[in-house]
Amino acid sequence: MSATQFFPIRPEMLALACETVTQKVSRLPFLRSGVMVTGELIGVTMECLNAESTKTLPLTTPRDPPEGAAEGLDRCLEGRLSGPQKATVPVIAEVLVSAGIAAPAQVIERQFINPRKALRLSEGWTWHIASTMSPRAKLAGEGVADTSALSWMSICPVCRTGILNRIVGKQLFGVPHTDFLIECTHCGAKFIPVGPAYRLVSIATIRDPLWKKYLDKTYPPETWAAIARGTSPGGNPLKRPAEKPKADAAATIPSGNLARMNDGSLAVPIDGKTIYFRPVPLTFSGPVREGAFSRMQKTLSEVLEDPAFAHLLDPVNAKYSRYLSLKAGLFLSQLKERHDPFYREFLNPYGDEKYGSFRAAESHEIDRSGILLVSVKRGIYYACACEGPFRGVINDSFGRVIPEHCYLNGDPVRCRINAVLCNNRSDAGLFVYAATMGEERDRILAFLNGANKENPR
Numbered sequence: 313m314s315a316t317q318f319f320p321i322r323p324e325m326l327a328l329a330c331e332t333v334t335q336k337v338s339r340l341p342f343l344r345s346g347v348m349v350t351g352e353l354i355g356v357t358m359e360c361l362n363a364e365s366t367k368t369l370p371l372t373t374p375r376d377p378p379e380g381a382a383e384g385l386d387r388c389l390e391g392r393l394s395g396p397q398k399a400t401v402p403v404i405a406e407v408l409v410s411a412g413i414a415a416p417a418q419v420i421e422r423q424f425i426n427p428r429k430a431l432r433l434s435e436g437w438t439w440h441i442a443s444t445m446s447p448r449a450k451l452a453g454e455g456v457a458d459t460s461a462l463s464w465m466s467i468c469p470v471c472r473t474g475i476l477n478r479i480v481g482k483q484l485f486g487v488p489h490t491d492f493l494i495e496c497t498h499c500g501a502k503f504i505p506v507g508p509a510y511r512l513v514s515i516a517t518i519r520d521p522l523w524k525k526y527l528d529k530t531y532p533p534e535t536w537a538a539i540a541r542g543t544s545p546g547g548n549p550l551k552r553p554a555e556k557p558k559a560d561a562a563a564t565i566p567s568g569n570l571a572r573m574n575d576g577s578l579a580v581p582i583d584g585k586t587i588y589f590r591p592v593p594l595t596f597s598g599p600v601r602e603g604a605f606s607r608m609q610k611t612l613s614e615v616l617e618d619p620a621f622a623h624l625l626d627p628v629n630a631k632y633s634r635y636l637s638l639k640a641g642l643f644l645s646q647l648k649e650r651h652d653p654f655y656r657e658f659l660n661p662y663g664d665e666k667y668g669s670f671r672a673a674e675s676h677e678i679d680r681s682g683i684l685l686v687s688v689k690r691g692i693y694y695a696c697a698c699e700g701p702f703r704g705v706i707n708d709s710f711g712r713v714i715p716e717h718c719y720l721n722g723d724p725v726r727c728r729i730n731a732v733l734c735n736n737r738s739d740a741g742l743f744v745y746a747a748t749m750g751e752e753r754d755r756i757l758a759f760l761n762g763a764n765k766e767n768p769r
Contacts, residue, residue, distance in 0.1 A: 318359045318360070318362075318363045318392075318637075319359070319362060319363065319439065319440060319635075319638070320359065320634035320635060320637075320638075321355050321358055321359055321362070321439065321634075322439060322634070323467045323540065323634070324467055325437070325439060326351065326355045326358075326467075327467040327468070327475050328475065329354055329355070329358065329411075329413055329437070330351045330354060331475045331497050332411045332412070332413065333349075333354060333407060333408075333411045333413075334497065336410060336411045336412065337407050337410050337411055340354075344403050344406075344407070345399070345402075345403050347399060347400050347404070349403065349404065349407055353393070353400070353404055354404070354407070354408070354413075356389065356392045356393060357385070357389065357404050357408065358408075358413070358414075358433060358437065359392075360385060360388040360389065360392065361385075361414065361431065361432070361433040362433055362438055362439060363388075366432070367432055367433040367438055368419060368430050368431065368432040368433075369382070369383075369384060369385040369419075369430060369431060370382055370383075370384040370385065370419045370428040370430045371384055371385055371386070371401050371402070371405060371428075371429050371430060371431060372384045372385070372386050372398065372401060372429075373386055373387045377423075378423040378424075379423075380421075380423060381421055381423045381424070382419065382421065384401070384428075385401050385405070385431060386398050386401045389401065405431045408431070409431075412434060413433070413434055413437050414431050414432060414433050414434055414437070415431075415432050416429070416430075416431065416432075417430040417431060417432035418430055440646065464533035464534065464536045464537035464540070465477075465478075465494065465533075467537075467540045468497075468499060468501055468540065469501075469512075469526075469536045469537070469539040469540035470496060470499050470512070470515060470526075471496060471499035471501065475496070475497050476494045476496055476497075476503070477494070477495055477496075477497060478492050478493075478494060479492060479493050479494070479495050480492045482495075484502060484504075484513060484514060487504060487513050488504075490504045490505060491505075492505070493505075494510060499515070500514070501514065501515050502514040503536075506530050508532060509530045509531055509532045509533075510530065510531065510533065510536060511528060511529065511530040512526050512527055512529055513527070515527065526539075538630055570687065570690045570691065570692070571690075572690065573588065576590075576591040577589060577590055577591065577743075578591070578687055578690075578743045580685075580692075580760070582755075582756055582759045582760075583755075583759065587745060588745070589683075589685050589687075589743035589744060589745045590677050590743060590744055590745070591741060591742070591743055592672050592673070592675070592677060592678060592702065592706065592741070592742040592743065592744055593672070593673040593675075594670045594671070594672060594673065594706075594733065594741075594742065595670060595672075595673055596668055596669065596670045596734065596737065597668075597669045597670065597671070598668060598669050599668065600666045600667065600668040600734050600735060601666060601667065601668070602664075602665070602666045602667075603648075603664075604713055604714070604715050604717075604718050605641060605644055605645075605658075605659055605663055605664065605715055605718035605719065606642065606644060606645035606648075606715070607641050607715045608639065608640045608641035608715040608716065608718075608719070609639055609641065609715075610639070610640050611636065611638060611639055611640060612628070612632070612635055612636050612637070612638055612639075612640045612643050613636040613637060614640070615640040615658070615719070616628060616636075618720075618721050620719075620720040620721035621658065621720060621721070624657055624658065627654070627657075640658070641715060644658055644659075648664075658719055658720060659718050659719055659720065660718065660719065660722055660723075660724035660727060661724055661728075662724050662727035662731060663717075663718035663719060663720075663722065663724070663727055665727060665728075665730075665731035665735075666731060666734065666735055667713040667727070667730050667731055667734060668730065668734035669711060669712050670710075670711045670733065670734065671706070671707045671711055672702070672706040672707055672711075672742070677702065677744055677746070678702045678703040678706065678744070679701050679702075679703060680701065680702065680744070681698050681700055681701060681702065681746070682698060682702070682744060682745050682746040682747040682753065683695060683696070683697055683698070683744070683745045683747055683753060683756055683757055683760070684696050684697075684702055684705060684706070684742065684743075684744055685742070685743040685744070685745070685760065686729055686732065686733070686740065686741075686742060686743075687740065687741055687742075687743055688732060688736055688739055688740040689739045689740075693732060693740070694725075694728070694729060695760035695761060696757075697753055697754075697757050698744075702744050706742060709723075709726055710726060710729045710730055710733070710742075711730070712730070713726060713727055713730045
């Protein structure tokens with residue numbers, strides 16, 4: 313059984329949850345029944361509940377649970393936090409219910425005679441990987457006309473827990489008069505407007521020396537927002553790379569003028585001489601599927617370790633840093649579903665095509681070496697030299713695409729050829745020419761590649 317995938321809670325929602333607990337239960341952090349209730353505990357508990365399809369978990373797990381019984385919230389917290397959590401569960405459950413973030417529930421399982429007590433995440437407090445910011449969180453900046461100010465006020469850049477509120481009619485000693493100031497509901501940090509930017513003028517409860525360098529610093533809202541998400545320690549806003557144009561291997565391809573012989577051969581005129589490429593029948597298996605990249609099992613963090621993705625580190629840290637532990641395929645598929653073009657930044661130009669599987673039909677031709685030609689609508693689409701048997705290149709390379717091939721560090725040629733052959737079965741085909749002499753092979757290949765450049769596909 314695969315491990316549970318925990319979608320990290322968005323900073324804005326966590327800030328709103330902490331503020332809700334502070335207002336309705338007690339100011340965080342606080343001690344209750346020997347358990348320290350913190351913002352981290354609230355966030356982890358919400359992530360555990362949100363990971364379930366029903367957004368519900370039994371509170372506890374029996375000592376010797378029967379096979380097939382669902383694990384409780386206590387086991388989930390033990391896996392995410394250090395030490396036993398049986399004493400924590402009733403406390404955090406009471407806190408979340410009192411705050412209206414969760415509700416009591418029951419889980420009925422055939423392994424148990426009586427229903428099990430459970431906790432369900434309330435509607436409005438659930439999320440998925442591409443959820444937008446909660447409308448309630450945006451209201452924290454009510455009265456501010458600038459939408460960029462609204463977004464940065466959804467989470468405090470000092471404590472990363474509270475929400476920033478606009479305070480009117482309050483002045484700070486030693487600070488020039490302003491029409492309003494911005495104050496954190498959790499740590500008490502205060503900002504004053506300086507033109508379109510904001511200056512941090514006071515830190516009430518945070519004693520971290522790191523923040524000394526931000527005192528009396530003035531940054532625009534987007535920079536404070538980047539700092540709040542831990543993505544720009546120097547205060548420099550991060551920009552997401554521009555969307556790359558999508559290359560479509562299966563797009564409409566203009567017709568060529570190569571002649572097909574009665575036996576299926578393709579006649580290619582080269583330097584006043586006609587060379588006949590023999591057809592290679594293909595046997596296709598299974599349907600043509602899209603989204604191959606979504607089956608990548610490496611985590612987003614593991615993918616970013618490859619130098620090919622070095623340019624994506626800053627953009628990911630700026631907006632998606634909390635998803636680094638998720639599987640990269642799941643992360644990108646969710647972005648695609650939400651029409652976020654950033655997912656394509658991880659893929660090669662042909663990494664989001666529809667692919668299939670095929671093999672070359674048995675013949676004496678595929679055991680030879682020479683030049684392999686991909687033709688679409690009697691035109692030259694791609695050509696390459698095969699030092700070994702054609703069989704290996706066709707079956708082991710072009711005939712199958714796995715998720716890793718779709719990424720920037722993958723195999724764009726394999727993706728491109730597989731896509732065009734699988735999506736244009738009636739118009740595309742493979743042809744081979746057995747050329748054993750190195751000079752002849754190089755001359756033919758140079759001509760074919762030159763013709764392909766003149767008529768790019």
